[in-house]
Amino acid sequence: MNYKNFPMVPRVIFGRGSFNQLNEIIAPMRLNMNAPFIYLIDDVFKSDSWLTSRISLSYDDRIIYISTEEEPKTIQVDNLVEEIILSVKERPSGIIGIGGGSILDLAKAVSIMLTNEGETHSYQGWDLVKNPALYHVGIPTISGTGAEVSRTTVLTGPKKKLGINSDYTPFDQVILDPELTKNVPKDQWFFTGMDCFIHSVESLQGSYLNAFSKSYGDMAYNLCKEVFLENTLSITEAQDKLMMASWHGGMSIAYSQVGVAHAMSYGLSYVLGTKHGIGNCIVFDFLEEFYPEGVRLFKIMKEKHNIELPQGICAHLSEEDLDTMVSISWAMEPLWENALGNNWKKKISPKQLRTMYLKM
Template identity: 65%
Template sequence: MVPRVIFGKGSFSQLGEILLPQRRNSEAPFIFLVDDFFENRSLANEIPLLFNDELIFISADEEPKTAQVDALVARIQQNFDELPSGIVGIGGGTLLDLAKAVSILLNNDGLAQDYQGWDLVQRPAIYHVGIPTISGTGAEVSRTTVLLGPEKKLGINSDHTTFDQVILDPDLTQTVPTEQWFYTGMDCFIHCIESLEGTYLNAFSQSYGEKALDLCKEVFLEDHPEEASRDMLMMASWHGGMSIAYSQVGIAHAMSYGLSYLLGIKHGIGNCLVFQHLEEFYPEGVKLFNQMLSKHNIQMPKGICSNLSQSDFDTMVEVSLGMCALWENALGKDWKSIMTPQRLQELYSRI
């Protein structure tokens, strides 16, 4: 679990005070990985740079990749003689996952793809801080950093992945466009549905999942002042991430991995594209999802898989079925006899 967290409007202003005790010396910089949306915006000017700290702006237009992590690690190692004092990720799930992965690879030999899997990291990551600027992914609290590798899309799942410090400032989410706000918020909503209806459910995950689901319903089905909605969705994201830390997600996420690997579709919208067709598995969840779509006038893209070749489908199916824990959580230990490659391809063909 994340050992330290600060929540509240304006809490980003405490970042300099938080980092100062973690600075080893003036030659050991902090590296700030920041969504390039904030380049030339006020947030960038508020980052507390000292000494030889480096600010790196990164596009979040694509899913984070193992090669991208390796390139960032090589750049940092070439530019500085000392190991950094820490890594700070500022942005959505992509930037938070990159920050977690870079902090691991700076203190572990090899390439990022070598650590895709469960509990493969041998040495602790260097100090790392997560500051979400959009709510929903749960990346700020999870013990995984999901990366697109040369052969698979899979997380670095490790106790060393989790952030040492998180700052939750709802004011940082004010600039999120409506559709992105919805799709990323639905990532949290779908987390909750899949966790609460999964075979891995336990008292820990249930308590957090139920709270996150209640908050999602308030944000997306009721009318609240914008400021209150920002607060609630940030807490829903946190609680949703805590829920799946002790359980697992399910079918929508497993299928979304296939879409992302083949077509580069971002995680939040990928989950939504899949979830709308999963009524036979999550009937109440899909009903609520459709109500949320209608209330916020969101038009889902259509025909995503209409022109794919059989080879394309085979790739997506292989990637998706490789997420064994997700399928077992959704369908039980006998999941392979339920979700055959043919049935999974038919589901993909609806998207």
């Protein structure tokens, strides 16, 4: 058997207030005064001096604020790369992503596309990247996606929603500062946290499961149960634990895969633009057949935190949109194989998938 040799994030710092060390961490990586650092930052922080005042810009360093109203797109990456190339004297020293999963995915993709030719959509898939990415740093401001640790980006292209999965995708440096998550709205906190919970459920029940994946998956699963089901944690303890759950959840799928919820949520996102976290929740709510215990706990968490999910979002879709949704999901073969085994096509059909979507 040929085992995969996966890269991991080589450097990570964890701690409340560790964001203050950003400048000293990246300073040795500056190539020269004409090679700036480019900061990609969620535009919710545009007027938040509590965060932005701690970023020290030197020489030609610049901040690009990015809206996360929509999921990241390959054309968005192409546009950012062009904007950066046209605005700098030399290739940047590095890309620093500060935000949630969308911003972290964009930072990873931009750092790859600044060193690889062509359009971003041509790299959607597994191990298509030829050249090492630019130095890139990930700083999550919300916990759950696992984007800070994964070897993929989640991007919507002209024909599919699929990540750039490569050995060059993981960040060179991650800063995990739980304080940065303090102003996350409750619904977003829940949906993104559930992304982590669903990661771990799908990994732990998958056919790809192994001791490596299980050790991380168990940790993420149990931390999520603490955060979302117990009443004994302080706010700071919950922030710390959920940030580590996100890390472990991302690691749990590094050597395995996700499953049915993620495969189906890709279809929702491509056709309806549904954001990743809430999309996973909408789908997972109907997956008792596949993940009975996980869905049972999810429903308890949902009720405990007074979360209401959108209803009937697929009810009025055209036949063409439904067909597209099914085909996008059906194409996620590694996810279905992890969830249902090698003969997964005998256990579920496009027709069944369509029926499941119509319930949502």
